[in-house]
Amino acid sequence: MDRLVKAEAKEVEVMFSKGQKCSSTFKLTNLMHTMSVAVSLTTTNPSLFSINKPFSIIPPLSSSSYTLHLTHPSDHPPLSDPPDAVTVRTTMLPTGKAPADHLRRLFSKPGPHLFRDAVLTISFVGPHVAQFLISQTSQSRNHFTKGISSLHVVKLLEASGCGINDTVLHEAAATNRIDAMEFLVERYGDELDLDSVDGEGRTAIHVAAGEGHVRVIQFCVSMGGNPNLVDWKGWSPLHYAAWGGHVEAVECLLECSNVKGVRDREGRRASCVAAEREESEARRRLLDLLRDQNGWSPLHWAAFKGRIKSVKVLLEHGAEVDTVDDAGYTPLHCAAEAGHLQVALFLLAHGASQANLKSFPRLAANFHSSKITSLHFLSN
Incomplete structure (x- = not known):
């Protein structure tokens, strides 16, 4: 027997x-x-x-x-x-x-x-197991189970009844598991929504951008993912890439999205988010990349809009006070043209040069009519 x-x-x-x-x-x-x-x-x-x-x-x-x-x-x-x-x-x-x-x-x-x-x-089995397996590196996966693959993950999802639009896709994006994402797309085809959002309104592209995973961004976009969507706080994937200091991800998103000028709920562009990072070479590269079509930096915009608090924050975080746009305008020129004298004074106090103001007649007229003689903008 x-x-x-x-x-x-x-x-x-x-x-x-x-x-x-x-x-x-x-x-x-x-x-x-x-x-x-x-x-x-x-x-x-x-x-x-x-x-x-x-x-x-x-x-x-x-x-x-x-x-x-x-x-x-x-x-x-x-x-x-x-x-x-x-x-x-x-x-x-x-x-x-x-x-x-x-x-x-x-x-x-x-x-x-x-x-x-x-x-x-x-x-x-269950979605938490699938998320855990996806989040592991190849080395750590091999430590506890040999031959673990995307197929195992999909079987776990199917056995547990986990929906294909659950956060497993976001976990794969966060940990650069493009192999798992490829398998999910191949397995579920048109049923898979690459623009599904998590509890914060983020898509898989948002998550990948925040981690700097360029290949995941490229894959999602190539499969129909929308890089222009914003989350609950108004952040686009570009905001996340800029905040994380991921230069290559920013370059990738600038090529495949139209969100360079999109503002979040606090009115900040991705360039403003990048400007808040600590001074570094990556930060400088980001600010150059994120200038608008006229070459305006976040400081240009803040000065032009008269947002003195934003100007202060940008300067405190190392913004270049005399950076110039494509027409040769500095932030001081922008403040002068818009008539924001308080901002102009603040920029001058932080070392802004007034050497070229006379070459812009309209600016000279603005400041002359303001009768703020203490600025001496037009003095020799």
């Missing part, structure tokens, strides 16, 4: 949820027509798993259900290589009944009376 009981499935699938108590139920059936069978269930990792009925008795041709519990809630699925398992051992029990202590002693003594009927692999 090969075995006394039959397992309903070869695996025990546990629906994993972060920080939650997780469990799974499985069934064993007695194959004996006239004899009761005693059953012993053990796991390869008793510190992680417990079973509600480690010892039991199944009557002839009957079935019994068992529940496997994950002992401690966790933020990550406890994956291992090889995977943990439940071992099913059995023995015939002619009496049909026995106390738990007797069963424990019965299975503690090896011998031909014991059968090893099954080894049930413990597997974790």
